[in-house]
Amino acid sequence: MPDLANHERADDTVRIATVAALAVVSILPILVMLSTSLKTQSQIFSGSFSFFMMPTFENYRNVLEGRFLGYLGNSIIVSVVATVLTLVFGTMCAYAISRFRFAGRSPIAMSTLLVRTIPPAVLAIPVYFILTPLHLDGLAGLTISYIALNLPFTIWLLYGFIEQVPTELEEAATVDGCGPYRLFFTLILPLLKPGLAAAAIFTFRIAWNELVLASILTNRTSRTLPYGVYLFITDVGIDWGQLMAAGMLVALPPLIFTFVAARQIITGLTAGAVKG
Amino acid sequence: MQLGSGLDRRLTPYVFAAPAVLIMLFGLLYPVIEAFRLSFYEVRLGEPVTAQAFRGFAIFAEALSDSSVRKSMAVTLQFSIIVVAIEMFLGVGLALILEKPLRGMMVFRTLLVLPMMIAPICVGLIWRYMFDVNVGPINSWLSVFALKPAWLAESGLAFFAICVTDIWQFTPFVFILALAGLQGIDQSSVEAAKMDGASTLQIIRYVKLPLLAPILMITILMRVIDALRGLEVVYAMTNGGPGLSTELFSLHIYKSAFVTQRMGHSAALSICLLIVTTALSALLLMWSNPLRQKGR
């Protein structure tokens, strides 16, 4: 059927063009940030924008003279711990809701659905009032808040994935004498890899990028990167070069993370692992 | 591990659920209750909450009669509806177009995901620069047509700018979830429809979209909530201005907490936001409750 083949090829061309256009739209602003971060101030203020310049790392040097390395460390600690714990606790809870009928299941499920709508701006003030007397302001309190903020979404994302795992598998394993905890960690968790990867991305993203709670709960030693960048937005002549360099440093780890993990996640998604 | 006793087995679900539930109680529910409590008191940051500071619902009444509060609510509603509608349309459309594996697709999909991975504060910075009237690339490109709009200085343009930014950033989110949903569709029903001679559009309309509906509902829910929650991007881009034209409600709450330092006022506003978001999510839950769906 040559007609169909031609049609498909034309179809592919359209799709490739679409994809290419979209990719350009997506990354263009990021490239703008990158190129600006490598320019001198006079190049930036020259009036006409260009992607080309004699790259200088001056902006990065200036940014790194400050406290940015410390902020980076704080951000890594908070994001990694929050992501790991969110995934573990969230999957466990989703599993309980999916597979067990127990008193309190519905209230837990429903209230989880409702609390996932809580905006960080709502939490900011009470969290300061609660955590400061407990001396939990700082990284510990921030991590707890991020886990709490991320759990609802993670639970419901993974609930969807768990629902698609056929119960026959578990029934067979139980008949073979496998206890519920081993069953969960050895049988269920591996099947959830695509879901976990997706949940990890979203959790990490929120913990890494969050600004509101971080601005309330941290001080100069526990500050995380986004708040660090925020404090860099100077009023006395926006130094776009330095600001973009700071922005790049904040954006870079998630960008790398995406490039590294995307293959796995997208393969996981496209391989149909979600299917029952 | 051996099969446990009857008690053990009954405890199992609680063991699984407990860590998440406890953290959510402490990290979400307790602060919300505290916000409720604070909203009755006229206290400033760092001051003790005393009986003399109790004002009851007076703070709510005052906050709700504030014209800037109402303006900010209107802006937020408008913003959420516009951006979520456009993002859903684009995101689902993209997922449908790009569903089939394509050579080099992996790289493309990765690139599409990037905007949403970047910190909102960076996104705000990037687009503040993009839209900058003097040094920004957009005006640099527009200068070909002798145009020099002051994007962030005029209400309508500034609102347009924050919408563009949000759509740029979050369409990939819709795309990812929709794509995950499409991957989960049982291909046999699609094949069956093809056999029956259904066109691509018919397959999308009558087979794929209905099957996608649950995940699309969840996506809309997440996006609306996110749109109501977000403030960092706008904070970096316009700080809510000019006037109140881009003052999203979350931003308004955050700013008022520091500007006036009146914790009760800010807490009352945040309770209002909470009621709006919770009501919205409850509404959408009636449509699509994950508890009531079995599989996809």
Added chain:
Amino acid sequence: MKISRRTALKATLGSALAALPLPYVANAAGTDWSKLRGQTIVINWPSHPHFDIAKKLIPEFTAATGIKVELDEMQYLRMKDAQVLQMSKPQGDYDVIVYVIMWKTEYVQRNFLTELAPLFANEALAMKDYNKDDIITAYLEGLGLVGGPRGYLPGPGAKLYGIPYGAECSVLAYRKDIFAKHNLAPPKTYDDMLAAARKVKEKEPGMGGLTQRAQAGHQVTAGWLMHLTPYDGLVIDDKFEPRVSDPAAIKATEVYKEFIDTGPAGAASFDFGQCINSFLQGQSAMYCDSISIFGPARDPAKSKVTETTGYVVHPKAVKYSGELGGFGLAIPKNSARRDAAFAFMQWITAAQQDVRVTAQGGQPTRWSTLDHPDVKKIYPVDIYRECLKIANPDWRPIINEWTEISEKVLGIRLSEIITGKTPIKPAMDSAAAEIRTIMTRAGYYKT
């Protein structure tokens, strides 16, 4: 030991110091500062040209006193959030804060700051020849005193809570070349300024008349205040009644709006950085704001107008009235290292350091600095003295509620006016009503 340190220090200070008396560190060694050796103080420090220069001297302070200094730098309008959060705790992070003038009353009323008189009276702590009277009077009174008339003016009841540092008044900068090209004289009055702005907008494509601050919130209020008191307008009067919709204030608002309309592209959203850059990059013919432009205008890296900038005193409308603002240094009550903090405050604002910072483009704190030959070489000192004469301590009402009035009322209403969304009079009527609500809630009108 003493001598060797002094010698070493002298060597590092270079030629700027040659003409000066002995370094102040000598006095430091004579006091009880030795007890403070080894302490580390934390300072909330703004990213700001003046403080960028001052920062370079800090290693010398550490070398001289053994007190280590850790800076927590941030954009200046972000500092208030961080300071309030820290000062609200039983023990905060900061030993010294750099505050903006408009926060002083609120901070003192909330019991955040340490009164300085007892510290100056403490002979073990006070620097022997720290001449407080040499500090520019308007600055010391405007930035340091709280508790006097209206809560913020000098007079009975006023106590010292801070030392001005990076203080400023307003000046008019104009483009000599552009003014000459269009036969315009340097503006003496607001009518001159308005005429020049119109002419430039009409005749110079791509250039605006006056660049000013206009971003919603604090900035637009600051931009508007530049013109309010010259037209004899007031925000609130002696009975704390709002006067922002009085004829004088309306006139000032009309003038502000016209400057926006005849200003550079995008003027209606400028923050201070964009405002000053517009002038430095040659996109505006006039700038009427802080004297902090003196430094950057001379710096070829930041300025395209190094050779073409002229200065005159902030022009007269109904009367002469210039800005009085900028920064001060204070010690939070909850600082655990108050003495070391006080040592630092004196050292950095002492005459010798002040000259060096000013000579590099910083902002002077002391009269004697203005007399120094190195400073005269680079600073328009005569204009500066004239500007100081008209600096108005009541330029804005620095009451407790000022931040709220400035950011939530005027900062919104004025932004609506300049973007053409609301006519002036109704918007200012609303602003007046909103200010009255705030003042009522705060209890100003109780009999």
